[in-house]
Amino acid sequence: MFGSSFSRSFRMGERPAISQAQIAATANVWYDAASPSYFQPTNPSNGASITQWNDRSAAAHNAGPTGGANKPTYATPSLNGYGSVNFTSAENLQITNVATWAASKGGFAMFVVAKLNTNTTGVRTLTQSDTGGFQLQWNSGTFQTTAASGTGTATLTADTNWHIYTQLFDGSLTGNANRLKFRYDGVDKTLNFGATTVGTTTSASTSKLNFGWDGSGNYWLGNIAEVLLFTSAQTSTQVGLIEGYLKNKWGL
Helix, strand or coil, X not given: CXXXXXXXXXXXXXXXXXXXXXXXXXXXXXXXXXXXXXXXXXXXXXXXXXXXXXXXXXXXXXXXXXXXXXXXXXXXXXXXXXXXXXXXXXXXXXXXXXXXXXXXXXXEEEEEEEEECCCCCCEEEEEEECCCCEEEEEEXXXXXXXXXXXXXXXXXXXXXXXXXXXXXXXXXXXXXHHHEEEEECCEEECCECCCCCCCCCCCCCCCEEEECECCCCCECCEEEEEEEEECCCCCHHHHHHHHHHHHXXXXX
């Protein structure tokens, strides 16, 4: 969590802001496409393949494609004059060896700025772990969010606009609807959990995190501009600060 050291540089009547230094110090993953300097090769041109998305957080969990033919490309300008990462077919990014910091977690918060392209049908995976304990995924007209073996679905209309996808998990709370929440552009969405139960921790066997695919054949087919992952539960104030930062930065 951020603790109590929020930025105080705001005018009377404005909400407090979160600084990039605070994000870098507290996030476990921070992928930011705003500058081409955050990639390998450094400073890729528009349409060039990337071999690594550098993690801007202090944790340095860099993500790379799973194979030589699966490299996504850098796209600029994409949103508010900034770049993004483009996934067009089987491109993907993955972090391996995450067991020490992503497995058996009692809470997490994930924020993703992304858009689908022309193909909005079928199953489109934004993020997923190898165990399914972390997941954000379009599926046949609904949006699925999964944490700690429980899956909630929200009815949304797929489009090709940019959105902020927020996934919140707190296993210390009681009941599916309290433990797992999904927010779409800063608004809470009602989730239908069916017969699943959201557990108290993420899977102990989590070893990989995927971005743009689910480890099989369900790819995002769109763009991702920014990803933030905190491996602890976040308060409503902290969530609002992060979403506000993303909204202002990307002009959403």
